[in-house]
Amino acid sequence: MDRMKRWLDTGKDFPWNEKEILRYLGHRGQEIPENVDELIEDCMRELEQAAAARSVWREYPLKIQDHVLDMTFVQTRSSNLERNLRDCQRILVFGATLGSRVDVLLHRYGLLQMSKAVILQAAAAAMLETYCDWKNEALRQEYQEKGWYMRPRFSPGYGDFPLECQRQIQAALELGKRIGVTLTDSLLMAPSKSVTAVMGLSRKPRMCSIQGCEACGKKDCAYRR
Numbered sequence: 001m002d003r004m005k006r007w008l009d010t011g012k013d014f015p016w017n018e019k020e021i022l023r024y025l026g027h028r029g030q031e032i033p034e035n036v037d038e039l040i041e042d043c044m045r046e047l048e049q050a051a052a053a054r055s056v057w058r059e060y061p062l063k064i065q066d067h068v069l070d071m072t073f074v075q076t077r078s079s080n081l082e083r084n085l086r087d088c089q090r091i092l093v094f095g096a097t098l099g100s101r102v103d104v105l106l107h108r109y110g111l112l113q114m115s116k117a118v119i120l121q122a123a124a125a126a127m128l129e130t131y132c133d134w135k136n137e138a139l140r141q142e143y144q145e146k147g148w149y150m151r152p153r154f155s156p157g158y159g160d161f162p163l164e165c166q167r168q169i170q171a172a173l174e175l176g177k178r179i180g181v182t183l184t185d186s187l188l189m190a191p192s193k194s195v196t197a198v199m200g201l202s203r204k205p206r207m208c209s210i211q212g213c214e215a216c217g218k219k220d221c222a223y224r225r
């Protein structure tokens with residue numbers, strides 16, 4: 001037992017997306033050397049032991065007027081996010097982390113074995129994505145049962161969504177108290193493998209890909225960011 005507490009008590013193994021790890025490593029379809037394959041495998045096992053994934057979310061009303069997005073806890077402008085939130089009346093604000101032991105691991109290999117540290121970075125980023133997708137899919141289903149359609153997650157710093165909104169998200173979600181995530185003066189999150197995002201909720205159906213517009217097949221969607 002441990003392996004991310006046996007995939008957070010589902011009784012299954014963590015559903016690794018190795019293609020995503022390779023994508024983070026800049027892989028373009030070339031053959032993967034055997035030693036890299038072994039290092040990826042090692043990194044996945046070590047991350048399963050070190051990670052303690054946690055997440056929180058809160059729901060808020062949303063008003064959009066004169067291109068100002070009023071999310072209750074913050075008012076901001078972002079044409080990319082505005083397009084994504086069109087027809088939404090509410091939002092979910094979401095925060096997740098893999099926990100501080102992943103940073104200890106990253107730091108240790110940064111000193112001991114740089115090649116492994118690079119792969120560990122990629123694998124940890126992929127792990128966080130998979131964890132967020134899993135949590136978001138559960139939320140999508142829960143809200144759909146109540147007649148709300150959830151839009152894909154959109155993080156501060158993405159497109160023209162100001163990174164400065166991290167401060168208000170941090171406060172609104174009480175990230176420090178609830179999941180141990182703090183912000184540096186330069187708005188980086190600690191632990192480093194943490195993420196925040198906003199997801200729109202609308203009464204108008206739109207079957208969004210949980211991985212977001214980049215991975216969605218609906219190329220002609222008017223809301224595509």
Ligand code: SF4
Nearest residue numbers: 208209213216221224
């Ligand atoms: S492109 Fe796909 S994921 Fe993006 S808004 Fe449209 S339906 Fe949703």
